[in-house]
Amino acid sequence: MNDDKVLRYVLIVSLAGFLSGFESVLISGANLDIKQAWHLSDWFHGAFIISIALWGTVIGALTGGYPTDKLGRKKTLILVGITFIISAIGTFLAPSPYFFSFFRFLGGIAAGTGSIAAPAYIAEISQAKHRGKLGMLFQLSLVTGILMAYLSNYSLKGVSGEANDWRWMVGIVIVPALIFTVLLRNIAESPRWLLLKTQRMAEVNPINSISKKPKNDARLFSGKYNRILVISFLMVFFNQFSGISFILFYAPEILEKAGFGTTESLLGSVSIGVVNLIFTVVGMYLIDRIGRKKLMYIGSIGYIISLTMIAAAFSFVLPASFALIFILTFIVSHSVGQGAIIWVYIAEIFPTPVRAFGQAWSSGLMNGFAALITLFGAVLINEFSPPVLFASFAVLMVLQLLFTLFMMPETKGVTLESLETKLVRE
Numbered sequence: 001m002n003d004d005k006v007l008r009y010v011l012i013v014s015l016a017g018f019l020s021g022f023e024s025v026l027i028s029g030a031n032l033d034i035k036q037a038w039h040l041s042d043w044f045h046g047a048f049i050i051s052i053a054l055w056g057t058v059i060g061a062l063t064g065g066y067p068t069d070k071l072g073r074k075k076t077l078i079l080v081g082i083t084f085i086i087s088a089i090g091t092f093l094a095p096s097p098y099f100f101s102f103f104r105f106l107g108g109i110a111a112g113t114g115s116i117a118a119p120a121y122i123a124e125i126s127q128a129k130h131r132g133k134l135g136m137l138f139q140l141s142l143v144t145g146i147l148m149a150y151l152s153n154y155s156l157k158g159v160s161g162e163a164n165d166w167r168w169m170v171g172i173v174i175v176p177a178l179i180f181t182v183l184l185r186n187i188a189e190s191p192r193w194l195l196l197k198t199q200r201m202a203e204v205n206p207i208n209s210i211s212k213k214p215k216n217d218a219r220l221f222s223g224k225y226n227r228i229l230v231i232s233f234l235m236v237f238f239n240q241f242s243g244i245s246f247i248l249f250y251a252p253e254i255l256e257k258a259g260f261g262t263t264e265s266l267l268g269s270v271s272i273g274v275v276n277l278i279f280t281v282v283g284m285y286l287i288d289r290i291g292r293k294k295l296m297y298i299g300s301i302g303y304i305i306s307l308t309m310i311a312a313a314f315s316f317v318l319p320a321s322f323a324l325i326f327i328l329t330f331i332v333s334h335s336v337g338q339g340a341i342i343w344v345y346i347a348e349i350f351p352t353p354v355r356a357f358g359q360a361w362s363s364g365l366m367n368g369f370a371a372l373i374t375l376f377g378a379v380l381i382n383e384f385s386p387p388v389l390f391a392s393f394a395v396l397m398v399l400q401l402l403f404t405l406f407m408m409p410e411t412k413g414v415t416l417e418s419l420e421t422k423l424v425r426e
Helices: 003-013 015-037 042-050 052-063 065-070 073-093 097-125 128-156 162-171 174-184 191-198 205-211 226-240 244-258 262-290 292-315 320-336 338-349 352-383 386-406 416-423
Strands: none
Touching: 003 015, 003 097, 003 128, 003 174, 015 042, 015 052, 015 073, 015 097, 015 128, 015 162, 015 174, 015 244, 015 262, 042 052, 042 097, 042 352, 052 097, 052 352, 065 073, 065 097, 073 097, 073 162, 073 174, 097 128, 097 191, 097 352, 128 162, 128 244, 128 262, 226 244, 226 338, 226 352, 226 386, 226 416, 244 262, 244 292, 244 320, 244 352, 244 386, 262 292, 262 320, 262 338, 292 320, 292 338, 292 386, 320 338, 338 352, 338 416, 352 386
16 A cells, blocks of 8 residues: 555554544533433442443453454454444434433443454554554544534534533534444455464565464463553552543532533533644654653652642632643643553553553453543432542542652563563573
């Protein structure tokens, strides 16, 4: 394939990331209206309305490898698009919170499966010299989806009367999902997958190597990768227990508690999406220039300062704009720190024989922790005072800073072979 065609295919496939970010965060603008419409308890609201999609994402991430391998990357992505369409129609028309939760769960499965199939496709059609920046388009697309979700919620507020605004907010997913599914018809299947499945591999040595099964001693949980497993676990744990999912999913409600009106809180959420997008690009620019650890130091210190000041804003009943400034500071800290490096870093520290399994392990943990945060978020935000919540997140980020200082190896400029020698126990 020529470079223009590869870029076009990557941009189309990256829309899977857009849909994942867009669909998951739309609920932030609709969740209070849904809670009031169906008179839901905090527990039901958090467990089903908010977090159910993330549990679907966990299932999709853990099982998405099967259709991606058996059906092919293109067909799997088309199924992802169709599932997003069904989810959007179902949530829009849902007659009860149970139906609504079921269709949000389907959307989560689509997002999780797309997170496996799309990066695999992008990696397989990209030349080695462009693979890094093309792979980052998926992450950039996801962050763009989050921003567009906030903009969509703001623009749809009041579109059909307060009682039914939420249906349009969640149903709007059908538009990008249809575009994604139609555009996928114009992409080619991954040549590497076709060669693997038709067994025409003898002429292409790099692809031959893909088909070889790892040796028995290369199992992920064999014991030799324990240090890497601990590092990846802590990276993912601190990523989610910084409070990032809590803030993204409950942004309008948090801003209302800070003193904003409903419309102002939705507009404040838009600013969160804008800052997230801008500083994700900044983080991508810096990651290969100053290194992973320096970005983690910057992000950790930014987390600690911003979370402490958010807690102070609520504790001393400071103006709502003060809280918003430090919520945005928190987003900056995340975007240039954890948000920029986590998937690049995890791919680097897992050796080639177990890289796919390591990423599946990390993705499952990431989505599982995110689901737990959002599951208990509705209860936490009403049962505990905001100062306690944000101060708790700040304490955990002190631990992240110590993790970065004492446990996290730098990977910038280090060959994968050298990292394997350093991190793997023989």
